[in-house]
Amino acid sequence: MRPKRLKDYFGQEHLVGANGALTAAIRSGYIPSIILWGPPGVGKTTLAQIIAEETKRPIFTLSAISSGVKDIREVIDKAKEQNLFSKGLNPILFIDEIHRFSKSQQDSLLGAVEKGTITLIGATTENPSFEVISALLSRSQVYVLKPHSDEELLSLLNKAIKEDEILKGKDIELIETESLLQMSGGDARRLLNNFELLVNSHPDKKIVINNELVKEQIKLNPTMYDKSGEQHYDIISAFIKSIRGSDPNAAVYYLARMIEGGENPEFIARRLLILASEDIGNANPNALMLAQSCFHSVSVIGHPECRIILSQCTIYLASSPKSNSSYQAINAAQQLVRDTGNLPVPLHIRNAPNKMMKDMGYGKGYQYSHSYENNFSIQEFLPEEIKGTNFVQMGNNKRELELKAMLEKLWNNKYRF
Numbered sequence: 001m002r003p004k005r006l007k008d009y010f011g012q013e014h015l016v017g018a019n020g021a022l023t024a025a026i027r028s029g030y031i032p033s034i035i036l037w038g039p040p041g042v043g044k045t046t047l048a049q050i051i052a053e054e055t056k057r058p059i060f061t062l063s064a065i066s067s068g069v070k071d072i073r074e075v076i077d078k079a080k081e082q083n084l085f086s087k088g089l090n091p092i093l094f095i096d097e098i099h100r101f102s103k104s105q106q107d108s109l110l111g112a113v114e115k116g117t118i119t120l121i122g123a124t125t126e127n128p129s130f131e132v133i134s135a136l137l138s139r140s141q142v143y144v145l146k147p148h149s150d151e152e153l154l155s156l157l158n159k160a161i162k163e164d165e166i167l168k169g170k171d172i173e174l175i176e177t178e179s180l181l182q183m184s185g186g187d188a189r190r191l192l193n194n195f196e197l198l199v200n201s202h203p204d205k206k207i208v209i210n211n212e213l214v215k216e217q218i219k220l221n222p223t224m225y226d227k228s229g230e231q232h233y234d235i236i237s238a239f240i241k242s243i244r245g246s247d248p249n250a251a252v253y254y255l256a257r258m259i260e261g262g263e264n265p266e267f268i269a270r271r272l273l274i275l276a277s278e279d280i281g282n283a284n285p286n287a288l289m290l291a292q293s294c295f296h297s298v299s300v301i302g303h304p305e306c307r308i309i310l311s312q313c314t315i316y317l318a319s320s321p322k323s324n325s326s327y328q329a330i331n332a333a334q335q336l337v338r339d340t341g342n343l344p345v346p347l348h349i350r351n352a353p354n355k356m357m358k359d360m361g362y363g364k365g366y367q368y369s370h371s372y373e374n375n376f377s378i379q380e381f382l383p384e385e386i387k388g389t390n391f392v393q394m395g396n397n398k399r400e401l402e403l404k405a406m407l408e409k410l411w412n413n414k415y416r417f
Helices: 023-028 044-054 069-082 103-115 150-163 178-184 188-200 211-217 230-244 248-260 265-283 286-301 306-319 325-340 355-359 398-410
Strands: 034-037 059-063 092-096 119-124 141-144 171-174 206-209
Touching: 034 044, 044 059, 044 092, 044 119, 059 069, 069 092, 069 103, 103 119, 150 171, 150 178, 150 188, 178 188, 178 211, 188 206, 188 211, 206 211, 230 248, 230 265, 230 306, 248 265, 248 306, 265 286, 265 306, 265 325, 265 398, 286 306
Parallel strands: 034 119, 034 141, 059 092, 092 119, 171 206
Antiparallel strands: none
């Protein structure tokens, strides 16, 4: 069912539709080096083959899983022997899963791509800005492929039933397709593989496809979640931002995505621990304690029960008042340290463990706070060069407003917290 011409290609209208970014390039015959970035089963390999077919160019195919620098050099040598560059028909080198190539392997492509000896088409499921070296990226156009829509998958399925050599000889009726489409996750390859399994395991001459049959015959496919890939970073980012945005529903959803994808629960608990301080802080000090308890409990209990603890902590943090004042304060203080260097600590608050240091003025004039009313006495603690600097800006929440009022009263409004 793999299409061989552009007119038979399913999906990616933004790239190969009438006004698609790749359509004009294919028609003109000028193809730049390309990185095709998208999830599995959306037509990256097929598109590379169609480009070669439509532009009448030879195509060499390598897989980054099984190929190395030696294989790359052999292809480049063959491309040079064909001497098609002068005719504008330089061969295409298609590399599947190019993100699996090391830096040195990617470096070996640069000269041939730069000179035009080959036109590179690389396919990747990972964000190329992380996985492809910048020198190669700067010489290539990156095109993003999208998961197939349900409409596209259904059209592909009906086409397969009518045209596939095996399927067209069978009596197949599609009654319900929701489960089949859901299990495909926008992946055409997965859809056709699942459908083939259904048909081959059906004993009757007439094959009726419905949701119940799909659920019985096909085990639920694992959630698409690569713990070391971009999905990992996208999902955890969405998780954190949902909690920060006080949306417990979205937060629990992304938590479920990670759990179903097999994410390490301790990784999730660590992120909750960080968030409890960074995004809630003193607006609700209990948040940090609960997150710490969550991390400990998850470490002790493990799967599958730890999901309940993670859910409790996630909902609590998402529902808690928010403040990033602690995060902002340490950022501001660190930046000032970088800008001003190692400023001398004021003499009156230095440690004076011996007579020589006392004679030098260490500790002289220090006012022991507990000797004064309210356990407080106004004195300067910062170095002379930055005295009066205010790093802490309390958030607009009940708890921090109380702290703000208390501190400003103590300091007689010297600082506006």
